[in-house]
Amino acid sequence: MFRHRRKQSDFNAELEAHLELETDRLVEQGLGVKEARFRALHAFGNPTRARESFYESRRWLAWDHLLQDLRYAGRTMLNNKAFTALAALSLALGIGANTAIYSFLNAILLRSLPVSDPSSLVMLRWHTHGSEMHGMGFHDDDYFEDPQAGFTGGIFPFPAFELIRQNNSVFSSIFAYQGTGNLNLVIDGQAEQAKAEYVSGDYFHGLGVPPVAGRLLGAEDDHAGAPAVAILSFALSQKRFGEARNAVGRPILINGIPFTVAGVIPPDFFGVDADLVPDLYLPMHSNLLLDAANSYSPPARRYVDPNVDWVEIMARLRPGLSLAQAQGSLAPLFHRWEITATNSRPRTDLPRLAVQNGGRGLDGLRRKYSKPLYILLALVSLILAIACANIANLLLARAACRNREIAVRLSVGAGRLRIIRQLLTESILLASVGGALGVALAIWGTRSLTFLLANGRENFTLRADLNWHVLGVAAALSVLTGILFGLAPAMESTRADIVQALKESSAGTAHSGSVHHTGLSRMLMVAQIAFAMLIVMAAGLFVRTVSNLESIDLGFNRENLLTFQLDASQGGRRSSQLISFYHELRTRFSEVPGVRTASFSNLPLMGGGRFFTTVAVAGVNPKTSKVMAIGPDFFKTMQIPILLGREIDGRDRPGSSLTVVVNEAFARANFATRNPLGEHLTLPHECEKCSIRIVGVSGNVRQGELKEDVSPMVYLPLSQGTLGPAGGIIYELRATGNPLSYIHAAREIVHRADARLPVSDVKTQSALIDNTINQEIVFARLCSLFALLALAIAGIGLYGTMSYNVVRRTGEIGIRMALGAQRKQVIRMVLGEVIVLAAAGLATGVPAAFAASKLIKSFLFGVEPNDPLTFTATAATLASVALLAGYVPARNASRIDPLMALRHE
Numbered sequence: 001m002f003r004h005r006r007k008q009s010d011f012n013a014e015l016e017a018h019l020e021l022e023t024d025r026l027v028e029q030g031l032g033v034k035e036a037r038f039r040a041l042h043a044f045g046n047p048t049r050a051r052e053s054f055y056e057s058r059r060w061l062a063w064d065h066l067l068q069d070l071r072y073a074g075r076t077m078l079n080n081k082a083f084t085a086l087a088a089l090s091l092a093l094g095i096g097a098n099t100a101i102y103s104f105l106n107a108i109l110l111r112s113l114p115v116s117d118p119s120s121l122v123m124l125r126w127h128t129h130g131s132e133m134h135g136m137g138f139h140d141d142d143y144f145e146d147p148q149a150g151f152t153g154g155i156f157p158f159p160a161f162e163l164i165r166q167n168n169s170v171f172s173s174i175f176a177y178q179g180t181g182n183l184n185l186v187i188d189g190q191a192e193q194a195k196a197e198y199v200s201g202d203y204f205h206g207l208g209v210p211p212v213a214g215r216l217l218g219a220e221d222d223h224a225g226a227p228a229v230a231i232l233s234f235a236l237s238q239k240r241f242g243e244a245r246n247a248v249g250r251p252i253l254i255n256g257i258p259f260t261v262a263g264v265i266p267p268d269f270f271g272v273d274a275d276l277v278p279d280l281y282l283p284m285h286s287n288l289l290l291d292a293a294n295s296y297s298p299p300a301r302r303y304v305d306p307n308v309d310w311v312e313i314m315a316r317l318r319p320g321l322s323l324a325q326a327q328g329s330l331a332p333l334f335h336r337w338e339i340t341a342t343n344s345r346p347r348t349d350l351p352r353l354a355v356q357n358g359g360r361g362l363d364g365l366r367r368k369y370s371k372p373l374y375i376l377l378a379l380v381s382l383i384l385a386i387a388c389a390n391i392a393n394l395l396l397a398r399a400a401c402r403n404r405e406i407a408v409r410l411s412v413g414a415g416r417l418r419i420i421r422q423l424l425t426e427s428i429l430l431a432s433v434g435g436a437l438g439v440a441l442a443i444w445g446t447r448s449l450t451f452l453l454a455n456g457r458e459n460f461t462l463r464a465d466l467n468w469h470v471l472g473v474a475a476a477l478s479v480l481t482g483i484l485f486g487l488a489p490a491m492e493s494t495r496a497d498i499v500q501a502l503k504e505s506s507a508g509t510a511h512s513g514s515v516h517h518t519g520l521s522r523m524l525m526v527a528q529i530a531f532a533m534l535i536v537m538a539a540g541l542f543v544r545t546v547s548n549l550e551s552i553d554l555g556f557n558r559e560n561l562l563t564f565q566l567d568a569s570q571g572g573r574r575s576s577q578l579i580s581f582y583h584e585l586r587t588r589f590s591e592v593p594g595v596r597t598a599s600f601s602n603l604p605l606m607g608g609g610r611f612f613t614t615v616a617v618a619g620v621n622p623k624t625s626k627v628m629a630i631g632p633d634f635f636k637t638m639q640i641p642i643l644l645g646r647e648i649d650g651r652d653r654p655g656s657s658l659t660v661v662v663n664e665a666f667a668r669a670n671f672a673t674r675n676p677l678g679e680h681l682t683l684p685h686e687c688e689k690c691s692i693r694i695v696g697v698s699g700n701v702r703q704g705e706l707k708e709d710v711s712p713m714v715y716l717p718l719s720q721g722t723l724g725p726a727g728g729i730i731y732e733l734r735a736t737g738n739p740l741s742y743i744h745a746a747r748e749i750v751h752r753a754d755a756r757l758p759v760s761d762v763k764t765q766s767a768l769i770d771n772t773i774n775q776e777i778v779f780a781r782l783c784s785l786f787a788l789l790a791l792a793i794a795g796i797g798l799y800g801t802m803s804y805n806v807v808r809r810t811g812e813i814g815i816r817m818a819l820g821a822q823r824k825q826v827i828r829m830v831l832g833e834v835i836v837l838a839a840a841g842l843a844t845g846v847p848a849a850f851a852a853s854k855l856i857k858s859f860l861f862g863v864e865p866n867d868p869l870t871f872t873a874t875a876a877t878l879a880s881v882a883l884l885a886g887y888v889p890a891r892n893a894s895r896i897d898p899l900m901a902l903r904h905e
Contacts (some may be wrong), residue, residue, distance in 0.1 A: 019044060069425040076426055077433075083398065084430065087391045090793055091434025091481060094384030096441030097786070099466070099474045101377045103446050106470055108369055111360070114268045116208030117316075118359035122171075122323060124164070124313040125154045126334075126351035153351070155309040161200075163337055164313070170326040171315040173206035175199065176284065178311050179276060182728070183290065184567060186253035186756050187240045193565070193760035194236070194279035196254070197271060198287055198311075204231075204265075206316050207272075213237075214248035214263030221262075221283045228289060230259045231281040234267035254282070256756065257289050272314060272361045275368065284311075306341040314358050327355040369453070372775060375856055379538060379786050382531045384477075386790055388485040389524040389531075390797035395427065395489035396521050397804040406493050420490045427486025428479055435478030442466060442474070452778045492520060521801050522837060528797050529841020530848060532790040533878060537849040539787035540870040541860055542780040548862030549773045555701030555710075556605060557639035561765035562739035563604060564746060567728030568757055576654060578726050579719050581753070586631060588749045589733055592742060596734045599634040602718060603703075604730050607768030610704040611723075615714060616682045617670045625666055626703055626711050627683075629718035629726075635661070635698055637734045645677045645696030652695075652717035659717060661696040666712035681714070687722050705772050707861055732765070739764050779859065791877070795885040802834060802889035814898045823894035830893050834886030841882075842875050849874070 019040050026036035077084040112118035128151050161176045168174055177199045185194040201222035209216065212234060221229055232247055241247040244264040252259050259282075270277045282290075317326060334353040409419060443466060466474075568581050582600060589598040603609055616622040634640075635647040643664060652659050660681065667676045680691045700710045716722045718729070735742055747759050763771075770777065806813070813826060853865035863870065 066425075069422050070429060072422065073426040073429045077430060080398070083394060084433070086796070087394060087430055088434045088437060090387040090390055090796075091384075091431055091478075092437035092441055093789055093793075094380070094387040095435050095438030095474060095477055095481065096445055097380035097789075098377070098384055098477060099438060099442035099470060100445030100449060101373060101380050102473055103442065103466060103470045104369070104449065105373050105377065106467075107465075108373065113207070113272065113359060113361045114266075114270070120317045120319075121207070121358035122315050122317055122326060123154065123356050123358035124156070124315065124330075125152055125354045125356055126156070127152050127354050128351045152354070153309070154312050156311055156313055157306045157309055157341075158303045158311055159306050159341065160334065160337060161311055161313055163333065164330060167333055168315075168330075170318060170321050170329045172318050173202045174313065174315040175201075175203040175206045176311040176313050177203055177272065179278070180282070180287070180290070182565075182567065182760065184253075184255050184756065184758055185279070186758075187250075189755065190240075191756050191758035193567070193758045195276070196230075196280045196282050197278040198284045199281050200284045200311075203281070206314065209265060209269050211263040212266050213244040214261070216263050216265070217281065217283055222285055224285050224288060226283065226285065228257065228259045228286055229262040229283065230254065232261055232264050233277070233279050234264055234269075236279045237261075237264045253756065254280075255290050259286075272358075274361065306337075323355050323357065327353065330355065372779065372859070375538075375859075376779075376782060379535055379783065382535050383786055383790055383793070384481065386528045386531045386793045386797075388481050389528045390793050390800075391427075391430075392485040392489055393521050393524050393797050393801050395486065396492065396524075397800065419493070420487075423490035423493060424483065424486050427490070428482035431478045431482030431485075434481075435474055438478070439466065439471065439474055449778075449782075452781070453774075488520060521804075525798055525801050525837050526840045526844060528794040529838060529878060529882065530845035532787075532794045533842060533845025533874060534849050534852055535783070535790040536787045536877060537853060537870065537874045538856060539780070539783035540874050541853060541856065541863060541865065541867065542776065542783045544863045544867070544870060545859065545861045546773065546776050546780040549706050549776060552702065552706055554606070554769070555640060555699050558606075558765045558769055560735045560737070560739055561638070562733040562735060562742055562746070562762070563730055563765055563768060564743075564762040565728060565730050565760045566750065566757060568754065569727045575721060575726060579654065579721075582631070582726070582729060583719070585749065585753060586731070588753075589731065589746060592733075592745050592749075594736050595742060596736055597633050597637040598731065598733045599637040600631040600718070600729045600731045601634060602629040602723070602727070602729055604768060605638065605701060605703050606706070606765070607763075607772050608704070608730070614684050615666075615670075615712075616684055618680065620670050622684065623669060623712060626713040627716065627723065628703070628713070629716050629723050631718055631729075634715070634732070637732050638701075639734075640701055641699040643697045643699060644675070645694070647696055647698070648715060648717045653719050654721065656720070658690055658692040658720055658722060659695045660692045660722075661698055661715040662694055663698050663710075663713040663715075664700050665710050666714060667697050669712050683722065690722060692716070692722065706769065776859070776861070791881050794878075795881045798834065798837070798882055798885040799888060802830065802886050803892070805833070806830065806889045806893045809893075810896060813893050813896050814900075817896065818898040826894040826896075827887075827890040830890035831883065831886055834882055834890075838879050838882035842878060845878075846871065846875070 019037075022040035022043065023033070023036045026039055027033060031039065113121065115121070155178070156176075158176070161174075165174050177197055180196040180198060182193045183196050185192055199217060201217060201219035204211075204216040205218070216231055217229070220226065230252065232244075234244060237244045237247040241250065247261045247264055250261045252261060265281070315326075317323075331353045335350065338350045406419060410416070446466070566582075566585070569578055573581060586598050586600060589595060603611060611627050612624050613627050614622045615625045615627075630648055632649045632652070633647070635642055642661075645661070648659070648661055662670075662676060662681075670676070670681075671679065676694045676697060679694050681694065682690060682692065698715070701713075702708065702710060703713065718726055731746075733739065733742060733746065743762055746762075750757055750759050817826065849871070850866055857865050
């Protein structure tokens with residue numbers, strides 16, 4: 001590449017020397033100098049072609065040729081500003097969308113934990129073919145079922161962790177952790193709810209996380225009786241103390257227990273699961289302090305009971321050891337422990353230890369977002385394919401206009417490969433401009449998509465960025481697209497008949513390459529319509545899914561309803577005091593002007609967790625039902641109809657006979673046509689000897705998620721403590737106007753009652769419900785945007801193709817009109833071609849859409865992948881866009897002046 005100019009100069013000198021020798025020989029034979037020179041050139045051949053052949057055989061990417069091609073491409077783009085702008089914008093949309101989606105996939109699937117040497121981290125899990133769960137974890141992938149492989153879990157009894165830690169020979173460090181859920185945090189008199197994580201003493205050392213300020217937890221902090229210390233996240237330290245170093249040594253209250261801040265972690269560390277980001281980290285043994293008031297059993301039992309699974313385990317492999325070696329070393333030890341230490345697990349299917357790669361942390365985010373992002377990536381790839389086909393069409397049209405230029409260059413000796421290289425340089429430069437604009441759009445796209453997926457969550461950690469890896473992919477994508485849309489037009493341009501092209505004197509004269517151009521152009525147009533069919537079909541299915549979800553009958557009125565969480569159980573109150581406190585607050589909320597009714601429950605109706613238990617009715621086999629503990633006027637507040645009897649009210653207080661309200665589904669499942677009022681039921685797992693009388697039957701409501709079917713459900717008075725001690729609750733306030741306007745009044749009432757209690761998760765009931773279908777809403781919005789882009793690009797491509805055809809056929813149309821063709825006939829002729837292209841595209845796209853729609857079946861609700869209505873609407877939309885795009889060229893064709901067309905010809 002760097003010596004090419006010298007080689008070129010040497011070859012030119014050698015070529016000229018041969019010509020001079022031949023000329024001198026002919027002059028010696030008696031010919032004149034000019035005649036001798038002419039005959040020498042004739043005998044030698046075309047010297048320009050010889051030079052081109054030599055250059056191409058010696059160096060394809062000579063610097064001087066490359067720079068020459070780039071300068072020429074730049075001038076060509078500047079001379080065709082409209083074409084350049086349209087093509088660059090189309091590519092920018094396609095490349096930008098692909099880059100944005102890929103950046104999220106990179107963040108979820110490829111990025112490792114922000115710790116030192118993440119490749120040596122491992123997670124300990126267990127696997128069994130039978131159900132094995134003896135505790136409750138807080139991470140999404142603590143426990144899940146694979147229909148083919150069985151059950152996999154990630155939580156262990158604490159004695160198992162101790163055993164592995166004490167008999168470990170394969171790990172340089174091993175540590176346990178588990179989430180605490182929401183805790184009441186008070187700093188400088190300001191209360192809020194925070195998420196925390198219990199961690200063992202080697203947690204931060206094992207992960208290799210350094211402190212930003214102060215120190216992190218060590219083995220000296222993780223034993224009973226050690227000082228109560230806490231580690232804050234960087235975000236919490238900034239929020240409450242201004243700077244990280246200001247937080248060190250400061251006292252805080254957690255659930256009313258005093259702790260001291262020992263240190264602050266780095267800002268980029270989010271724990272081991274990006275889906276659950278703790279605000280603070282506590283020593284494992286500190287749950288002896290925090291859980292003492294609320295545990296159904298003494299918290300110390302967790303540390304000694306081999307049947308209570310509650311901690312997750314990670315470790316760091318010693319250098320040179322593999323996963324297989326670690327599993328081979330620890331699996332027999334864990335198996336022996338399972339045989340001797342446990343008594344409630346089935347002997348035939350004991351859990352087997354599995355050591356897995358832990359460098360990317362827990363896969364809660366991967367399992368939640370990877371498949372949706374793959375689908376979005378497929379859709380934006382189709383948009384890029386449509387853009388490439390569109391630009392290839394435009395390049396074919398422009399190549400026809402440059403046919404004479406290319407023919408002249410071929411005739412004077414330019415090689416076909418040389419011209420193809422020049423044209424590819426132009427297309428790659430155009431793609432590079434589109435790629436640069438696409439990166440700018442990708443920055444905006446990643447921020448917008450992060451905002452949509454976060455849906456208001458402040459601790460949402462799925463934040464994609466355009467790192468060098470992503471930018472490299474964007475650059476490669478730009479070059480690849482430039483080759484894809486530029487290669488076919490470049491090859492077609494060099495196939496023209498040189499003699500015929502040189503004779504061409506007007507744009508209206510046909511040439512031999514036009515047939516090839518038109519056929520390829522039509523194929524690309526058909527492909528654009530087929531690709532657009534796939535995108536519009538997916539958008540239609542997702543929009544119908546959201547529409548179906550939003551039209552579900554909830555069984556209660558979601559409007560004008562304010563909800564918020566409150567947990568007063570951490571303030572040292574006894575159960576009776578706690579219930580009285582909750583009732584007193586409810587009374588005060590009800591007295592706020594504009595609040596019609598107020599109540600509370602241990603779970604939200606929508607957008608929260610669900611609690612199942614076995615319910616037994618005399619004479620009927622026990623069945624699993626959903627259970628909620630509620631306060632007085634709950635049904636009135638939620639506007640759930642009472643079909644029989646009464647609702648829970650002030651009569652259902654501590655010490656009175658136990659009562660329950662069941663829903664219609666429960667009554668039908670357990671009593672058929674009998675009247676359930678006055679009948680009794682029991683809760684074998686919660687209150688085996690309690691006989692609870694049914695006092696009412698309510699209408700069915702959906703609880704938990706919108707996609708769940710209506711289930712049998714029982715409502716118990718929270719005051720009677722049938723489900724155990726009261727804990728945190730959700731208040732529901734029915735307002736006469738905008739419910740958000742009552743937030744300040746509710747906070748003020750709570751603050752006056754107990755300044756240490758934070759009011760958290762303040763939302764309207766409508767917002768809670770929308771949160772449950774946020775993924776579907778985001779999908780519908782993005783796919784609708786992609787569908788509009790696909791329709792716009794395909795429509796512009798069809799318009800450009802038909803406009804080009806009309807210009808090329810100006811003479812033919814003029815002759816037709818001169819012979820008597822009417823304007824309507826010309827419009828029908830042009831639109832007929834559009835209809836044929838649209839029909840071919842739909843015929844190709846419909847089968848592909850039928851097959852591809854099955855891949856998104858799991859994301860649909862209330863609509864089948866092969867829904868006829870959606871397919872019909874999609875086909876009608878594409879046909880309308882095609883006719884609209886073809887009508888303008890058809891109208892222009894009908895307005896051609898026959899006389900002017902014939903003169904032009």
